[in-house]
Amino acid sequence: MKQSLRVYNTLSRSREDFKPIDKQVVGMYVCGPTVYGDAHLGHAKSYVSFDLIYRYLKHVFPKVKYVQNITDVGHLTDDADEGDDKIAKQSRLEQVDPMAVVEKYMFNYFRDMDALNVLRADIYPRPSGHIPEQIEVIQSLIEKGYAYEVNGSVYFDVSKYDTTFDYGKLSGRSIEELMEGSANRTLNAQSEKRNSIDFALWKKADATHLMQWNSPWGKGYPGWHIECSVMSQKYLGNNFDIHGGGLENAFPHHECEIAQAEAHTNQPFANYWLHNNMVTINGQKMGKSLGNGIFCHELFSGDNHQLSRAYSPMTVRFFILQSHYRSTLDFSNEALEAASKGFLRLQKGLERLDSIDVSSKSSIELDEFENSLYQAMNDDFNSPIVIAKLFDGLKMVAELESGKSMMSDEDLNRLKNIYTTFFYDILGLKTEESTGNSNELTDELMELIIEFRTAAKIQKDYATADKIRDKLKSLNIEIKDQKEGASWSFES
Numbered sequence: 001m002k003q004s005l006r007v008y009n010t011l012s013r014s015r016e017d018f019k020p021i022d023k024q025v026v027g028m029y030v031c032g033p034t035v036y037g038d039a040h041l042g043h044a045k046s047y048v049s050f051d052l053i054y055r056y057l058k059h060v061f062p063k064v065k066y067v068q069n070i071t072d073v074g075h076l077t078d079d080a081d082e083g084d085d086k087i088a089k090q091s092r093l094e095q096v097d098p099m100a101v102v103e104k105y106m107f108n109y110f111r112d113m114d115a116l117n118v119l120r121a122d123i124y125p126r127p128s129g130h131i132p133e134q135i136e137v138i139q140s141l142i143e144k145g146y147a148y149e150v151n152g153s154v155y156f157d158v159s160k161y162d163t164t165f166d167y168g169k170l171s172g173r174s175i176e177e178l179m180e181g182s183a184n185r186t187l188n189a190q191s192e193k194r195n196s197i198d199f200a201l202w203k204k205a206d207a208t209h210l211m212q213w214n215s216p217w218g219k220g221y222p223g224w225h226i227e228c229s230v231m232s233q234k235y236l237g238n239n240f241d242i243h244g245g246g247l248e249n250a251f252p253h254h255e256c257e258i259a260q261a262e263a264h265t266n267q268p269f270a271n272y273w274l275h276n277n278m279v280t281i282n283g284q285k286m287g288k289s290l291g292n293g294i295f296c297h298e299l300f301s302g303d304n305h306q307l308s309r310a311y312s313p314m315t316v317r318f319f320i321l322q323s324h325y326r327s328t329l330d331f332s333n334e335a336l337e338a339a340s341k342g343f344l345r346l347q348k349g350l351e352r353l354d355s356i357d358v359s360s361k362s363s364i365e366l367d368e369f370e371n372s373l374y375q376a377m378n379d380d381f382n383s384p385i386v387i388a389k390l391f392d393g394l395k396m397v398a399e400l401e402s403g404k405s406m407m408s409d410e411d412l413n414r415l416k417n418i419y420t421t422f423f424y425d426i427l428g429l430k431t432e433e434s435t436g437n438s439n440e441l442t443d444e445l446m447e448l449i450i451e452f453r454t455a456a457k458i459q460k461d462y463a464t465a466d467k468i469r470d471k472l473k474s475l476n477i478e479i480k481d482q483k484e485g486a487s488w489s490f491e492s
Helices: 041-060 088-094 098-115 132-143 158-164 175-181 223-237 247-265 297-303 313-321 335-353 367-378 384-401 408-424 439-456 462-474
Strands: 006-009 014-017 026-030 064-068 145-149 153-156 199-204 221-222 240-246 271-275 279-281 329-331 477-482 485-490
Touching: 006 271, 026 041, 026 199, 026 223, 026 462, 041 064, 041 098, 041 145, 041 240, 041 271, 041 279, 041 297, 041 313, 041 408, 064 223, 088 098, 098 297, 132 145, 132 153, 132 199, 132 221, 132 223, 132 247, 132 367, 153 247, 158 175, 199 223, 221 223, 223 240, 223 247, 240 247, 247 271, 297 313, 313 335, 329 335, 335 384, 335 408, 335 439, 335 485, 367 384, 367 408, 384 408, 384 439, 384 485, 439 477, 439 485, 462 477
Parallel strands: 026 064, 026 240, 240 271, 279 329
Antiparallel strands: 006 014, 145 153, 153 199, 199 221, 477 485
């Protein structure tokens, strides 16, 4: 690593030097999906983002222990303490057992993440497999006075916790603000709670509830928040390095995780909190209720009315990586078309680099190029800058092909290694063969033509370069020369 890694920590609201507890093993927990439906573009944004982070940590440190849960019980439809269990609800809709729902959509989740080349985590714990551990922690919280039982349900006492700790330190919300905001809420279980902002650790189950377990408080099931606290600490220890997830889960989910964990152990929970931002579609928030969600398998097949065509998994991954993980990702067909062309151009550049065979005195300095890539990744995993730098580096490839620049075998191998490391290992991209789709074939042909024109310009054969441009213009294809390289578009 050329410079120290700095990350944006939601807990401190600032960039910090990343200092792992154990330099030999970095511990990272990321909130995984609730598997009651197929993965959508928002899931892709989240898990590609954390795959980038995971890959870079693996590149920098000797070992990373990555834990990502699969929620199979306890996540209610209002994301808090009310409503139906999302998986139980889906099981009734599909008329199958809840665990059949879990298995079906968990399989589909891994299918789609594998297509996006998302590396598997080391451990995928499920709440249903950790009921005893959750009961044990809940009992501890009751004994310490941070939780109380009412009619077979157990709630966390936020006010009691806040007298010693700081509830709201992750989200920046004060307990007074939260109390005021919830004063007018009318929830079914509200009367059971001592305060409106208390949250469920264990929920009593009636006879119709399909997923329930025995507990000291009667038959029931765990709350959504306690699951992640218990499973992350079981596999990473009471205090670990990184906790990640979607920004929409910072409150209440992650805030509640911190409260439970720190009340139980009386020590810090996760040191660094990393959150990825959301996906919008043409500037509007993406969501099932708005009818504008796009599943991953629809992106790959084109089977959605919002898609102009199918897009390959690597095009989707490249599209996501062009946006910083903490930035909003806005979907549009135009943006995906641009990503398709950009990915193809970079892939072809790597193929051209691999075919170059030169042996002469080196005249290209590689240190600055390599350092710029590490500097971008060390600046809170800035993948858009890395991609821009890799495009800049293609100018070196063109100069080597044209003979304008020279490079020794040693430096050529180093340049190839730099591209291999960042394109494949860190960005997690992989080369794709053309599927024969007419749009993809057009992209490939145009990128090849642009390469010929670029080579002509490097050799100062401007007559040929202008002839290519003018011939394309007669076919209603416009070539635009930009700082990052030439692009093309059909003229309307």
